[in-house]
Amino acid sequence: MSNDNPRRGLQLRSLIKPDGELELSLVSVDAPAPAPDEVVVRIEAAPINPSDMGLLFGAADMDTLRSTGSGTGAVTTARVPERAMRAMAGRLGQSLPVGNEGAGVVIDTGTSAAAQALLGKTVAVLGGAMYSQYRTIKDEQCLVLPPGATPAEGASCFVNPLTALGMVETMRREGHKALVHTAAASNLGQMLNRICIHDGIALVNIVRKPEQVALLRAAGAKHVCSSASPTFIEDLIQALVDTGATIAFDATGGGKLAGQILTGMEAALNRSAKEYSRYGSSTHKQVYLYGGLDTSPTEFTRNFGMAWGMGGWLLTPFLQRIGPHATQALKQRVADELKTTFASRYSAEISLAEALQPEAIARYGQRATGAKVLIHPNKDIAAA
Amino acid sequence: MSNDNPRRGLQLRSLIKPDGELELSLVSVDAPAPAPDEVVVRIEAAPINPSDMGLLFGAADMDTLRSTGSGTGAVTTARVPERAMRAMAGRLGQSLPVGNEGAGVVIDTGTSAAAQALLGKTVAVLGGAMYSQYRTIKDEQCLVLPPGATPAEGASCFVNPLTALGMVETMRREGHKALVHTAAASNLGQMLNRICIHDGIALVNIVRKPEQVALLRAAGAKHVCSSASPTFIEDLIQALVDTGATIAFDATGGGKLAGQILTGMEAALNRSAKEYSRYGSSTHKQVYLYGGLDTSPTEFTRNFGMAWGMGGWLLTPFLQRIGPHATQALKQRVADELKTTFASRYSAEISLAEALQPEAIARYGQRATGAKVLIHPNKDIAAA
Numbered sequence: 172m173s174n175d176n177p178r179r180g181l182q183l184r185s186l187i188k189p190d191g192e193l194e195l196s197l198v199s200v201d202a203p204a205p206a207p208d209e210v211v212v213r214i215e216a217a218p219i220n221p222s223d224m225g226l227l228f229g230a231a232d233m234d235t236l237r238s239t240g241s242g243t244g245a246v247t248t249a250r251v252p253e254r255a256m257r258a259m260a261g262r263l264g265q266s267l268p269v270g271n272e273g274a275g276v277v278i279d280t281g282t283s284a285a286a287q288a289l290l291g292k293t294v295a296v297l298g299g300a301m302y303s304q305y306r307t308i309k310d311e312q313c314l315v316l317p318p319g320a321t322p323a324e325g326a327s328c329f330v331n332p333l334t335a336l337g338m339v340e341t342m343r344r345e346g347h348k349a350l351v352h353t354a355a356a357s358n359l360g361q362m363l364n365r366i367c368i369h370d371g372i373a374l375v376n377i378v379r380k381p382e383q384v385a386l387l388r389a390a391g392a393k394h395v396c397s398s399a400s401p402t403f404i405e406d407l408i409q410a411l412v413d414t415g416a417t418i419a420f421d422a423t424g425g426g427k428l429a430g431q432i433l434t435g436m437e438a439a440l441n442r443s444a445k446e447y448s449r450y451g452s453s454t455h456k457q458v459y460l461y462g463g464l465d466t467s468p469t470e471f472t473r474n475f476g477m478a479w480g481m482g483g484w485l486l487t488p489f490l491q492r493i494g495p496h497a498t499q500a501l502k503q504r505v506a507d508e509l510k511t512t513f514a515s516r517y518s519a520e521i522s523l524a525e526a527l528q529p530e531a532i533a534r535y536g537q538r539a540t541g542a543k544v545l546i547h548p549n550k551d552i553a554a555a
Numbered sequence: 556m557s558n559d560n561p562r563r564g565l566q567l568r569s570l571i572k573p574d575g576e577l578e579l580s581l582v583s584v585d586a587p588a589p590a591p592d593e594v595v596v597r598i599e600a601a602p603i604n605p606s607d608m609g610l611l612f613g614a615a616d617m618d619t620l621r622s623t624g625s626g627t628g629a630v631t632t633a634r635v636p637e638r639a640m641r642a643m644a645g646r647l648g649q650s651l652p653v654g655n656e657g658a659g660v661v662i663d664t665g666t667s668a669a670a671q672a673l674l675g676k677t678v679a680v681l682g683g684a685m686y687s688q689y690r691t692i693k694d695e696q697c698l699v700l701p702p703g704a705t706p707a708e709g710a711s712c713f714v715n716p717l718t719a720l721g722m723v724e725t726m727r728r729e730g731h732k733a734l735v736h737t738a739a740a741s742n743l744g745q746m747l748n749r750i751c752i753h754d755g756i757a758l759v760n761i762v763r764k765p766e767q768v769a770l771l772r773a774a775g776a777k778h779v780c781s782s783a784s785p786t787f788i789e790d791l792i793q794a795l796v797d798t799g800a801t802i803a804f805d806a807t808g809g810g811k812l813a814g815q816i817l818t819g820m821e822a823a824l825n826r827s828a829k830e831y832s833r834y835g836s837s838t839h840k841q842v843y844l845y846g847g848l849d850t851s852p853t854e855f856t857r858n859f860g861m862a863w864g865m866g867g868w869l870l871t872p873f874l875q876r877i878g879p880h881a882t883q884a885l886k887q888r889v890a891d892e893l894k895t896t897f898a899s900r901y902s903a904e905i906s907l908a909e910a911l912q913p914e915a916i917a918r919y920g921q922r923a924t925g926a927k928v929l930i931h932p933n934k935d936i937a938a939a
Contacts, residue, residue, distance in 0.1 A: 226833045257822070258858040262831040424857055438641070447646040449610045450869055463857060470854045473808055473847060474642040480866035485834055488862065 178202040178211055178279070180304025181243060181523050181552065185227050186266045187251055187259050193231040195247040195527050198266070202305035207281040210289050210310050214548045216326035217273030217301040218515070219526075219535050221422075221462055226269050229262070230255035233536060236529045243552075247527045270301030270546070274316065274325040278305075286310040293320060295328035302523060304548045314506055326545055327358070327515040330486065332505040333498075334461070335363040337489045338420045339372060340501070344493075345457065349373035351411070351419035351432055354464055355395070356383035358515050358543050359422070364392050365512045373414035377407070377428070398428065404435065411439035417454055420484065422462035429458045429481060430471020437475035451476015459484035518542050522550040562586040562595055562663070564688025565627060565907050565936065569611050570650045571635055571643050577615040579631040579911050582650070586689035589665040594673050594694050598932045600710035601657030601685040602899070603910075603919050605806075605846055611653050613646070614639035617920060620913045627936075629911045654685030654930070658700065658709035662689075670694040677704060679712035686907060688932045698890055710929055711742070711899040714870065716889040717882075718845070719747040721873045722804045723756060724885070728877075729841065733757035735795070735803035735816055738848055739779070740767035742899055742927050743806070748776050749896045757798035761791070761812070782812065788819065795823035801838055804868065806846035813842045813865060814855020821859035835860015843868035902926050906934040 181197045188194065205211055219227075231249035238247040251259060274295040280286040294313035300306060316325040342350045352363055355376035367374040368391050376387050376395045384395045394410040396403060410416075417440075419432045433456050440452040456475060461484040471481075490498045505513050518534075525531050526546050535544035565581045572578065589595055603611075615633035622631040635643060658679040664670040678697035684690060700709040726734045736747055739760035751758040752775050760771050760779045768779045778794040780787060794800075801824075803816045817840050824836040840859060845868040855865075874882045889897050902918075909915050910930050919928035 261825055261828055262833070265831060267831070430852075441645055444645055447649055447651070449646070450871075453872065460857070461861075468814075468854050468856045470852050472852045473844070477845075477867035477869040478872065480864055482864035482866070483861035485861040487834075488837065 176201050178204070178305045178307070181548070182268055182300065182304070183270070183302035183523055183526060183546075184266045185229070185269055187229050187231075187263055189263050191251045191253065191256055193229055193249045193251055195227070196245070197243050197523055197527070200303070202303070202307045205279055205281040205286065205307050207283045208286055208310055209281045209307050210277045210286050210294075210313065211279040211305055211307050212275045212294060212296060212313070213278045214273045214275040214301055214303060214306055215322035216275070216520070217270045217546045217548065218327045218330075218517070219544045219546060220271060220327075220330050221464065222330060223269055223271055224536065225463070226267060228536065229259050233532070236532060238527065238529050243524045245524060245527045247529060247532070268300035268303065270303070271299060272297045272327065272329045273301035273306075273548075274322040274328065275306075275549075276322070277313070281310075283310065289313055289315070292316075293322055293325065295325040297329035302526065302546055302548060304523075304552065314502055317506060317509060320509055323517070323520070323545060324509060324514075328505055328509065328513070329502075331359040331362055331515065332513040333490070333501055334486050335359055335366055336501045336504065337486055338363060339366055339370065340493065340497075341459070341484070341489065342372070342418050345418060347416070347418040347457070349375070349414040349416035351375040351377065351416050352422075353377040353419070353428055353432075354379070354422035354462070355392075356380075356386050357422065361387075361390060362513055364390055368392075369512060373416065375407070375410045375414055375416050377432075404431065407431070407435040408438045411435050412442055415439075417456050419458040421458055421460050423465040424460045424463035425465030425467040425469055427470055428465070429460060429469060432458050433471065433475040433479050433481070437479075448476075451478065453478055455480065457481075461485065515543065517545040520545045520547050520550070522546070522552070523548050524551065560585050562588070562689045562691070565932070566652055566684065566688070567654070567686035567907055567910060567930075567932075568650045569613070569653055571613050571615075571647055573647050575635045575637065575640055577613055577633045577635055579611070580629070581627050581907055581911070584687070586687070586691045589663055589670065589691050591665040591667045592670055592694055593665045593691050594661045594670050594678075594697065595663040595689055595691050596659045596678060596680055596697070597662045598657045598659040598685055598687060598690055599706035600659070600904070601654045601930045601932065602711045602714075602901070603928045603930060604655060604711075604714050605848065606714060607653055607655055608920065609847075610651060612920070613643050617916070620916060622911065622913050627908045629908060631911045631913060631916070652684035652687060654687070655683060656681045656711065656713045657685035657690075657932075658706040658712065659690075659933075660706070661697070665694075667694065673697055673699070676700075677706055677709065679709040681713040686910065686930055686932055688907075688936065698886055701890060701893060704893055707901070707904070707929060708893060708898075712889055712893065712897070713886075715743040715746055715899065716897040717874070717885055718870050719743055719750055720885045720888065721870055722747060723750055723754065724877065724881075725843070725868070725873065726756070726802050729802060731800070731802040731841070733759070733798040733800035735759040735761065735800050736806075737761040737803070737812055737816075738763070738806035738846070739776075740764075740770050741806065745771070745774060746897055748774055752776075753896060757800065759791070759794045759798055759800050759803075761816075788815065791815070791819040792822045795819050796826055799823075801840050803842040805842055805844050807849040808844045808847035809849030809851040809853055811854050812849070813844060813853060814859075816842050817855065817859040817863050817865070821863075832860075835862065837862055839864065841865075845869065899927065901929040904929045904931050904934070906930070906936070907932050908935065
């Protein structure tokens, strides 16, 4: 390809065709010339978050992954099962860029003073299409990293840190005093644990494996329950009694866990109940499903009274609800604590071409604790 | 029994013993002498609502019902399965009176002018323990029925009418413009249908049987979907497109229906979507579970984006939230439209003794449309 435009580069695309084939490929695109209030960022690090995988793979059956071609010309495909196609209807035939967040260096700017002030700076960006070599974005979407911070250190500035802070903020705004988190050994869960320890908030961590209990305890967590333990329900109730948590954020989404948490909260509340009410405790119990690590249906037995709620929780609408001023305060905290509270770890850094390879997908697609991967869109790119 | 106290009478009690036996019986109690702001009501009609049955029978297995003794001395028992005993923990060993609402005649009053003004009046009361011959209650809890209205006509003044009005009020307060109701051919559902027709609100009625479609259509309902139909999901989506309903009240609670409604709402919203969002429509979709006609677990597939909520809905906390002024306005509407919008029908009127008989329970306990029963606590009571 000819590269006479310094903003021309590769971008990862996900396409689901009307016949049910998912196709991942790299396309060459020109990042637009910056408007006065815009800058062009050379992206050097972008994490693959669980929230990115939904757009990347859709409802495709990962056992059907195949790849043809090689390097940046590779095309990887998979089948979307017929039963899942209804949920894909809105995106059929659209070649979609992927990558919610990333970080890189500002290589060109518009004419405004605010934009020009960013030239050469290392910035973090939330704005989609981050699995691209170059991105043109508004200057106000950039968060300037502290001196000395690398793009890799700032790549996950937004999704996980703001989600973790958003959970604590939601807890406060909805009148709860402690919270529950599932898949608590995740990168996000470890951040939330650090935030809660720092802010003196009681947190019940639910994990799936014994070794994750040790990991969180070593990080100072006081309440850790493993759903693999035969005493899980009793352990959970005791932690809920100890903390008084009546709101939970569940990353698994499917299966019985969300309902078990409501059941546990009700049991904990009833331990101190003075009088029987057939409608259960009058204290509102809430579980927000913010992820879907467990893709099976959600199922619960309604044995937790009538004062309960379950619902979706998503970062962007939450930030819209709290408004720009409160959002900015959260972002500033992330920048201030980037190398401590909000530090992320990655198991690998891969190129755009590597991100298409089935062997790489098999690793980063498993959504396992400790397997988070960083894409470096300008790695291994031969100058044209 | 001796009856030298004119306020002494029988009261139906439900007791679950720690060993798991449910026991229904009649006990003789003295209604307290009225305080200055209280009145004594001779209860002549009290409905058995689904919400009463939860307290009456708890989690007992209805196939194990047995009765010993006869008449007002009968004792009826049933077994609560071991797995359900945790949910009963709060009421074990307590002999609980039953009956949320009823109507009757004021036979004695306290010394206040407001109380004395009620003497001889036929009133409706919400206050628990209505399956009693006599109830002493605050004058302000009484709703004076319109001239000529009988206790039977006023017996269901509160639970169903206020619940139906509360659904419409919740819809308005939470910013929705149309609503969905399940088990829509119920007494409550027919009321809601009349309210919505009167107020010009679009209502999607979901029923379980073809004959219930005809019943609601004959009552003027425009959108009626039968979950027994092979085209149910498509019919539901079309009705949601036509009405724009984004809030539902589900009486069944268990099974897949609540989730299907959310799925249908999302599909309806996506028909007019301009752009794909992997997180689904940004319009909030809400289903409130206000009953549990289906006692199986609740199950749903999360294919309706992230802007959704599910939760319990209960009349009393709702009325507390809207406050006494708004509550009084709803009550006045019920009194004004008692013989039209809020008319109830009953399949039988039974005595307290009859309410204990397994054959009667087999009828009124089935919670079927058109099988609502009225208890007349002063029927067939021999003067002592």
